[in-house]
Amino acid sequence: MRRYLRIWRIFFTHSLIQDLEYRLNWWLNAFNTLLFLGSSALVLWVVFTQADAIGGWTFDQALTLLGVYLLIEGVTVVFLVPNLNRVPQYVRKGELDYLLLKPIAARFIVSTRYASVWWVPQLGLALAVILVGMARQGTLTAGHLGLLALMLVAAIGTLYAVWFALTTTAFWFVKVDNVSELFTAFFAAGRFPVSAYPGWVRALLTFVVPVAFLTTVPAEAAAGTLTWGWALAAVGVAALLLALSQALWRYALANYTSASS
Amino acid sequence: MRWRPRASLGDVIRVDGLRKVYRVHEKEAGLRGSIRAFVDRRYRDVVAVDDVTFGVAPGEVVGFLGPNGAGKTTTLKVLSGLLHPSGGTVRVAGFEPRRREGAFLRGITLVMGQKQQLSWDLAAVDSFLVNQAVYEIPDAVYRERLGELTEMLSLDGLLRKQVRKLSLGERMKCELAAALLHRPDVLFLDEPTIGLDVTMQQQVRRFVADYNARHGATVVLTSHYMADVTALARRILVIDHGRLVFDGDLSALVEARAPEKRLRLSLSERVDRADLAALGRVHAAEGLEIELGVPRADVARVAAAALARLPVVDVAIEDVPVEDIVADLFAQGRAARAADAVRAAHEAGAAAGGRG
Incomplete structure (x- = not known):
């Protein structure tokens, strides 16, 4: 375990070294995030001048949800995109060969080797928005923060598992560059509480593409309105999807090593 | 021709009846062919390695010779555990490579001239640090080994440059160092000098010979530069169309064939x-x-x-240059196969005639 943490630290430092070469990018991204946050908050404010609640959510709760959305998106952009988008390339160019010969889980290297450090400011901003939202709701307590943290971990686990599984299909289809587009499109729906959508869309976003677990559930944890049933479901779904993605990965590797040239 | 005994107990590498078959999908040329292949994929079995048996003693340097597509790389990939054999048994240092157990992976290394493990945008020494952590090499040991490799490969001044700014030869030397930091006992080198200029080829060869002499590591290398093989390996394995056609001393091959x-x-x-x-x-x-x-x-x-x-x-x-001898060997193999095909066609014709 300590070995894995050490390697992750080295990878992160390397990403930092590479990204620091592009100073301007850092500022542009921070500005970009601020702009997105500003415009989204504006939309929320405009909507809430017309109605007191959307799908049962108040302005402060929706603001917290926006923060959760930004945080999950930030984690995706910083940690998932730069790694998972490279998997098809590893397969196509045979770069996986070297990874498989290291006495360490290849999945770990594939998932952690790169990080887009430029986007780290977004994580800070997102966290600030969540805390402000919680403070305005009066739910800024250790208990709520703890549950929120747990739900965020489950959300990231779910997101990672689904995306990783989709990327793993590159072993068979080789070109799966559209997977991330597809996912981003669905994930955009997470900016609003799932209860704001009509019934069938809500079902789709909960059971088919688990967007509800990514943003709505953690935001409910922050608002103190999450039921224990949903909290357990969130953890269970994350664990199940992680296990399934691991099974798929092992199957793909067995296939790769018996077929590739 | 003097053949080596098939395999002996003291061998670090033992390969018995190795066979590797690939399934490839067939596609006819042109759009029509592509559409047909998209709808109805047809597969064909290609035998890459067929009934290959040999053993390698600890500390031995063995060279694989053969034309492109002969099965050299496939054999190396099976030996290192990247490919599962379709038949036969393979043991390397007592392990079954396909299981890729940690203890096995710590004892071997694979260097592929066509692929790289160093990160393009980083300095070589940064990638070395990753390997140090992966193989859990203590700092003092790491510094000592890096010093030795720096001296043997003359890496001074290269390690802190971004890898993409290095020449092909410089990069290859760094690749070798990265692959040897964990001091493996068995080295698999697949075309380690491909694309390098003559002096750089010589440097790489000299390094491999030195490393073998210094640490007693077993080396299996493939190359289609004859000079690589003749300079490093006293024993050669000639492989053609997946079959082992010669296994023995280089000098025996020359005497027998020339x-x-x-x-x-x-x-x-x-x-x-x-x-x-x-x-x-x-x-x-x-x-x-x-x-x-x-x-x-x-x-x-x-x-x-x-x-x-x-x-x-x-x-x-x-x-007679070894190139010519080996080319001759391959030509003979082709002639023998052609004769087999003709005979088979004849027999098939005779059988059909008998029935009619």
Whole structure:
């Protein structure tokens, strides 16, 4: 375990070294995030001048949800995109060969080797928005923060598992560059509480593409309105999807090593 | 031809009846073919390695020779655990490579001339740090090994440059260092000198020989540069169309395959071709430069005769280049296969005729 943490630290430092070469990018991204946050908050404010609640959510709760959305998106952009988008390339160019010969889980290297450090400011901003939202709701307590943290971990686990599984299909289809587009499109729906959508869309976003677990559930944890049933479901779904993605990965590797040239 | 015993107990690598079959999908040319392949994929089995058996003793350097697509790389990938064999058994240092157990992976390394493990945008030494952490090499040991490799490969000044700014040869040297930091006992080198210029090829060769001598590591290398193999390996395995066609000493191969020597003559004026043919088999005749093939036993007599009868300016007696011997071996293999095919066609025809 300590070995894995050490390697992750080295990878992160390397990403930092590479990204620091592009100073301007850092500022542009921070500005970009601020702009997105500003415009989204504006939309929320405009909507809430017309109605007191959307799908049962108040302005402060929706603001917290926006923060959760930004945080999950930030984690995706910083940690998932730069790694998972490279998997098809590893397969196509045979770069996986070297990874498989290291006495360490290849999945770990594939998932952690790169990080887009430029986007780290977004994580800070997102966290600030969540805390402000919680403070305005009066739910800024250790208990709520703890549950929120747990739900965020489950959300990231779910997101990672689904995306990783989709990327793993590159072993068979080789070109799966559209997977991330597809996912981003669905994930955009997470900016609003799932209860704001009509019934069938809500079902789709909960059971088919688990967007509800990514943003709505953690935001409910922050608002103190999450039921224990949903909290357990969130953890269970994350664990199940992680296990399934691991099974798929092992199957793909067995296939790769018996077929590739 | 002197064959080595198939495999002995003390061997670090033991391969018995190895077979590897790939399933490839067939696609006809053009859009129509692509559409058909998209709708209805047809597969075909390609035998890459067929019934290959050999053993390698600890500390031995063995070279694989063979044309492209002969099965050299496939064999190395099976030995390192990247490919699962379709048949036969493989043991490396007592492990079954396909299981890729940690203890096995710590004891081997694979270097592929066509692929790289160093990160393009980082300095080589940064990638080394990752390997240090992966293989859990203590700092003091790491520094000592890096110092040794730096000296042996003359890496000074290269390690802190971004890898993409290095020349191909410099990069290859860094790749070798990265692959050896964990000091493996068994080295698999797949075309380690491909694309390098002659001096860099020599440096890499010298390094591999030094490393083998210093640490007693077992080395299995493939190359299609004959010089790599002849300079490093006393024992060679010749593989052609997935089959092992020779396994033994390089010198035994030369003696068995080349009962002739080459007599090279530089003449001062043109002579009749018949006069040359009277001396021996005319291998090449370009202007005034003549190359004759002469049986080993007759070399001295023929050389004397040539000096006496022809306007010779210069004379040299050489062994047949190993390239030619191996090319000959492959040509024979092809001829034998062609004959087999003809015979099979005949038999099939006869059987059909018998029925009709």
